[in-house]
Amino acid sequence: NAGVTQTPKFQVLKTGQSxxxxxxxxxxxxxxxxxxxxxxxxxxxxxxxxxxxxTDQGEVPNGYNVSRSTTEDFPLRLLSAAPSQTSVYFCASxxxxxxxxxxxxxxxxxxxx
Amino acid sequence: GNSVTxxxxxxxxxxxxxxxxxxxxxxxxxxxxxxxxxYPGEGLQLLLKATKADDKGSNKGFEATYRKETTSFHLxxxxxxxxDSAVYFCALSIGSGGGSNYKLTFGKGxxxxxxx
Numbered sequence: 001n002a003g004v005t006q007t008p009k010f011q012v013l014k015t016g017q018s019x020x021x022x023x024x025x026x027x028x029x030x031x032x033x034x035x036x037x038x039x040x041x042x043x044x045x046x047x048x049x050x051x052x053x054x055t056d057q058g059e060v061p062n063g064y065n066v067s068r069s070t071t072e073d074f075p076l077r078l079l080s081a082a083p084s085q086t087s088v089y090f091c092a093s094x095x096x097x098x099x100x101x102x103x104x105x106x107x108x109x110x111x112x113x
Numbered sequence: 114g115n116s117v118t119x120x121x122x123x124x125x126x127x128x129x130x131x132x133x134x135x136x137x138x139x140x141x142x143x144x145x146x147x148x149x150x151x152y153p154g155e156g157l158q159l160l161l162k163a164t165k166a167d168d169k170g171s172n173k174g175f176e177a178t179y180r181k182e183t184t185s186f187h188l189x190x191x192x193x194x195x196x197d198s199a200v201y202f203c204a205l206s207i208g209s210g211g212g213s214n215y216k217l218t219f220g221k222g223x224x225x226x227x228x229x
Binding site: 004033041044105107 | 117149154155156157158159162202217219220221222
């Protein structure tokens with residue numbers, strides 16, 4: 001199994017541009033989520049999904065959209081990038097929403113200038 | 114609301130030193146507690162967990178005991194190695210009924226550097 005994969009690894013955007021961060025898992029996990037990691041802030045939940053077709057907001061959802069059309073994929077869309085969205089983004093998945101272990105992808109480092 | 118507080122870093126130790134990273138939590142109900150580790154350039158991975166009071170989680174020489182009376186889950190290792198250099202995150206999960214009731218809350222992370 002490849003586990004959780006994320007693309008791209010690095011990305012630089014200009015303010016106002018849009019882009020999609022890709023996340024895929026091949027473990028047939030129902031639960032998937034997106035976090036952002038900022039220095040001194042730990043990880044903060046952006047959006048999550050408990051299954052295909054079901055998504056919900058986390059702690060810091062503003063400026064981000066998600067969709068879950070398949071079990072495997074959970075893309076994160078930045079609608080109009082802002083410098084405040086400069087961060088490292090992690091996708092995670094687990095077998096069920098309350099599963100003990102979250103499996104994390106390697107992260108995408110995004111810089112917005 | 115739920116929160117996790119862990120000791121500020123960075124923590125710098127010599128190889129074979131004893132490690133403690135403090136973690137305390139605030140939660141309504143009965144959370145499960147976790148330690149995740151993030152090695153340089155990688156995502157987080159689960160190090161150990163405990164799901165009820167007085168449980169001890171252990172893995173790779175690390176241990177943590179779920180203390181309900183002090184709402185703590187301190188991480189310890191008797192003899193650290195250079196390869197233990199990483200960022201350590203304490204976390205809790207709580208919720209029932211699925212969907213919006215589920216929440217995984219992380220502390221801010223503690224950077225550990227172990228020198229030879």
